[in-house]
Amino acid sequence: MNKDDKPTSSHYLWAVGLDIEEFSAGTMFGDRYRVVDAQIVEDTQPYQFPEAPEELPIDAITYLKLSRLLLNLPRPYAVLQWEEAIGTAQVILLENVPIDAQGELLPNLRSSWASATPLRQVNLLWQVLQLWQPLAQQNMCATLLEQDFLRVDGPWLRVLELKPDATATELTQLGDRWVEWLDDLDKSKVDEDYYELLAEFFYDLGRGDLEISDAIDRIDAIANRIFEDVPLTVRIASATDVGLRRDHNEDACYPYPEQQNREAQPDILRDRLAIICDGLGGHEGGEVASAMAIATIERLLKTLLQQVEDESEPFSADSFMEQLVKIVQLVNDQIVALNDQQQRLAQQRMGTTLVMAVIPRPYGKFGSEVYIVGVGDSRVYWLDRHGCKQVTLDDDVATRDSVMGYNLYAYSSQRADGGALIQALGTRSSDLLIPRVQRLRIDDDFLLLLCSDGLSDFDRVEQLWKIHIQPALTENLSLSGTCKDLIEQSNKLNGHDNVTIALMRGRLAEPDPNEEAPTVETLIPAAALASDDDDTAGDAPSDKPTKAGKSKSSALVAAGKDPDSEQNQNEAGMDFEDEPDAAAVAETLVTKRQGGAGFFVVLVGLILIGGAAAVLIPQSNRWLGEQFPWLEQYLTLVRGDRIKPSVSPAEENGSEPTEGANETEPNPERSPDPETNPEQNPETEPSSNNPGGDETSTNDSADSPSETDRRSNPGGDGKETDVINTENIADPVES
Secondary structure, three states: OOOOOOOOOOEEEEEEOOOOOOOOOOOEEOOOEEEEEOOEEEEOOOOOOOOOOOOOOHHHHHHHHOOOOOOOOOEEEEEEEEEEOOEEEEEEEEEOOOEOOOOOEOOEHHHHHOOOOHHHHHHHHHHHHHHHHHHHHOOOHHHHHOHHHEEEEOOEEEEOOOOOOOOOOOHHHHHHHHHHHHHHOOHHHOOHHHHHHHHHHHHHHHHOOOOHHHHHHHHHHHHHHHHOOOOOEEEEEEEEEOOOOOOOOOEEEEOOHHHOOHHHOOOOOOOOEEEEEEEEOOOOOHHHHHHHHHHHHHHHHHHHHHHHHHOOOOOOHHHHHHHHHHHHHHHHHHHHHHHHHOOOOHHHOOEEOEEEEEOOOHHHOOOOEEEEEEEOOOEEEEEEOOEEEEOOOOOEHHHHHHHOOOOOHHHHOOOOOOOOEOOOEOOOOHHHOOOEEEEEEOOOOEEEEEEOHHHHHHHHHHHHHHHHHOHHHHOOOOHHHHHHHHHHHHHHHOOOOOEEEEEEEEEOOOOOOOOOOOOOOOOOOHHHHOOOOOOHHHOOOOOOOOHHHHHHHHHHHHOOOOOOOHHHHHHOOOOOOOOOOHHHHHHHHHHHOHHHOHHHHHHHHHHHOOHHHHHHHHHHHHHHHHHOHHHHHHHHHHHOOOOOOOOOHHHHOOOOOOOOOOOOOOOOOOOOOHHHOOOOOHHHOOOOOOHHHOOOEOOEOOOOOOOOOOOEOOOOOOOEOOOOOOOOOOOOOOO
8 A cells, every 4th residue: 555656466365255156257346356266356456445344343353363474374455345135245355365476276285285395295284283273262273174275385385264163173183184195195206204204193193192282393303304314505695775865874784794705704603694683763872772682692692503503402493482582582671771771761762673584503404494583674575486475574553453453454554653663672671572483494495585674665575576586596696796786776766764685595405616705795884894904704702612601601591691791601600701991892892893883892892891881881972982083983984874865866867756765754753652652552442343352363462562653654655764652651461
């Protein structure tokens, strides 16, 4: 609804409840929907608001509550109701459905499963099991037994429609169904050991010997067994740019822009970690928060990933995900503490979004999974040879209202505050923070795109992926060159905000021995990187601490503590050097260009030096500028403080401006969000569209910990100013 561009392809939907005898192919209903075939319909006016009654029906609310699972499940697009002689007819139109660009259904699961590779077969079964619990919460497990409702789109299991449980649906029924699939396999082409593992698993499931958690563990073990003999080569690139409208860059990324050469990255993180942070809170806050988040995550992940590599016990995905949550909470607490120490209030409080992709390496070998962490509205997209899928949902008001069943997303996104963030790092206590952690199985070559909203606004990724992103995978184009091209495209089509991009490409193949070393293609000022004798490869501290120190620091991470702090290191029995002089720490960190952002890491260093930090931090920006003028000059370079013209390149050449690139800068004036008033917050009282006030969404026990007011302009065009409002915020309701 936010696009001015004309549709480039048909918008196909699935009509639940449509009478196919009354509405045959070619007929129209609702003045805009054309029946293509059976329940497949085309919206002939996709940029007009879809229909919806004042009170959504229960069936539509169920779809909305499950819509956070966007990789697998459809989402309500419109609800049509009309009177007939025998009563009211109702049709729910679903989007994000398994229908191809030609308007045809994708193949069903059973027909695709037998011909898939063992890795793909296990991945599809694993996704079915992952859906069991969220569907059970809505009494929809019968969906997973309905062959025609389960479709396959490349590596993804896609559900066409939900089927309510008429009676209790048992996991044994799923096992019995899968036993039948064994007959579809060509035993002459299937590894005998793999077939026996699969058959034993299916029969155990059918006999009722396994609970859902046990079943997931078993399929994980089978996947890991297969992946033992599969090579995986991962490469990562990133880039950042200030954009056309901002005078400084509040985004940050990992790998750092000046460490694109793999040899310049720590061994334990190389080819395994990509991060994007989009800072909030203005010129003196957002850039500090985003850089602090990345520096802290980098340090803590070194400990965690080293532990995973050296651990002799079986790797636990659940435990690893819990550790990732602890790390995010620790980062959040550090930024909150800095805000409190500097007495920042309301919109002055700094914060940052976060998206992260990390691949653990249990026992020193790449695993078969990539873990995605998200907070805020930066995004992750998954690309393969089949297409592009959005992995994360924005933590904003529009998404919250939709997944709680209050309204269709098309309407929620048009609220004046629809783009206001409900959570970001640094704005509220970790008790109210809900990091979204997902794990995705690797069964073929893939490309992950992580980006700030400078690129994703106005659906630019959906417009650009086929020509400008996918070739990095299918044609093996340079990742750094692709990042640079995407930034150019973003500035051309958007340009209203900083833009930061990271690409993670995985191939199920050995590394190419003739692969050229990545070139350092960076869009930050070259002067900020100038150093005659700097050796970035030696910047990182040792990745191999002693075994005792490693396990103890890992325990601190699990407990949500910073293993690098003096107090916690003393508790763990780890050596801690004498407290250094603050100015010496600052100068050392700047000289080494730790992470390419010396000033930002200075602040992290100041936090870590104990008592001196408590004195220096509240006035850090002013104090450092007064004491070290040279540091202020360096800061200017690192920030990328170069004023760019407020007009697009097209306007400079005298041609018509590109749509979206010359919009008026959102008003930086900050006003409290009326929706954050506890008496008016829809999270604190039942909605008319949500009978009974049930606020539990699947896989989303509490969807609104706080209201971070990242102000959208009233037109709902998706552009936002980096503003945080933490006053008058209703505490979340426990689900």
